Every structure is written in structure tokens, then in C-alpha cells.
Amino acid sequence: MIFRWVTLIGIALILGVIALHALVYPCGYERRFSPGVLFRKGLHVFTLLFLPQRLNWPGRFMKLAFLLGLLSFMVLFATGFGPLMFGSRLAGWLLMIHATFAPVFIACGAVIAILGAGRFRFARKDITCGRRQAGRFCCPLTDSGLGAKTGFWLLLGLSLPLTLTMVLSMLPWLGEDWQNFMYYAHRWCALAFALVSIVELYVLVRAGIRADLHGCPMS
Secondary structure (H helix, E strand, C coil): CCHHHHHHHHHHHHHHHHHHHHHHHHHHHHCCCCCCHHHHHHHHHHHHCCCCCCCHHHHHHHHHHHHHHHHHHHHHHHHHHHHHHHCCCHHHHHHHHHHHHHHHHHHHHHHHHEEEEECCCCCCCCHHHHHHHHHCCCCCCCCHHHHHHHHHHHHHHHHHHHHHHHHCCCCCCCHHHHHHHHHHHHHHHHHHHHHHHHHHHHHHHHHHHHHHCCCCCCC
């Protein structure tokens, strides 16, 4: 019951902060909410799923791994937290789907970690690019590269206990109490990973839009 309420409050709080941030620091300097503006912004977000021609083969492979990992994350999020929202546990065919997509997500995460480590390394110019391009509409954290890079390494660190608790919860070597402990630890790790992932996705979408509008890609 406690975990359910923490999940609901956590997701609502994260989405609320994202909505407030988007109002204070709008992409493209637009504060209007006309149907035309909203349609163009939605279409722009959709085009971020495509593979840009300027990407080299490692970049394209990383983008494909990201898209497949994003799909896996959505399935894992729905099957893992969906039953919890209705007061039940993950079991039956939902558990089978969850277990099927988990290794896919782990593999995609490994590919992204290997290919993206260089791109997401910290640099001095991270703090200046967003300010120079956006002026007073720029958030020094999300629009400078620091936010995306911090989220990348934070997710990379969280992926280790997330994976280990999942694997250890299925091993009966240390008894049922140990399995139950690992199961609940996995749920908390999954919640932390999901909340950080939502923020990271928002930051990456902003970075993609700003790169197209202002020519300030994340270095």
C-alpha cells in the first residue's frame, strides 16, 4: 500500500514539475497554446524518432537501440506498475510479457552505455551552450547538456541494482525470505529508475528540439 501511494505521488510530482518547467522555459520561445502551435510541436517530437542522415553507423545503431529500449521501457512500465495501480500483483501473462522484455531492455541499455559513454562525458562548454543560444528562456540545467548527461550516468548507475535485484529474486539459494527481499528491492529500484527515466526523456526531447531550432547539439 505504501509503495502504491509513493508511486502515484512520485509520478504525479514528476509530471507536474515537467509541465511547470515547460511553461517557464518553453522550447522555441513560444508561450502560446493554439492548436497550430501544439500540432507543430507534437509533429516535431514525432520526427525525433527518425534517424537523421547526418548520423554515422555507430550513431544509428545507438538510436535504434534507444528506440527499442524505449519500447521495452514502456512495456515494462505498463506491466510492472499497471497491476499495482489496480491493487494486484504482477502475475500470469503480464509476468510473462514483463520477463520477455526485461532482457531486451537490458541489452539495449548495455549498447547505449557502450556507444554513448563518450557522447555523454562532461565538458566545460556544457554550461555555456544553452545560455548562449536561448538567453533568458534557457534553463541552465536542462538546456546546457548537464541535465541529459547527469541523467545518463545516474540511469547507468541505477541499472546495476535494478538488474541484480531482478536476477537475485529468482534464485532460491538463500531461501524465500531472501527472494521476497530482493523482489521488494527490485520494485523500489524500478520506481527510482522510472522516475529518472521520465525526466531524462523530457530533457532529451528538449535537447533534440533545441538542436533543430538553435543549432546547439549536445556535445
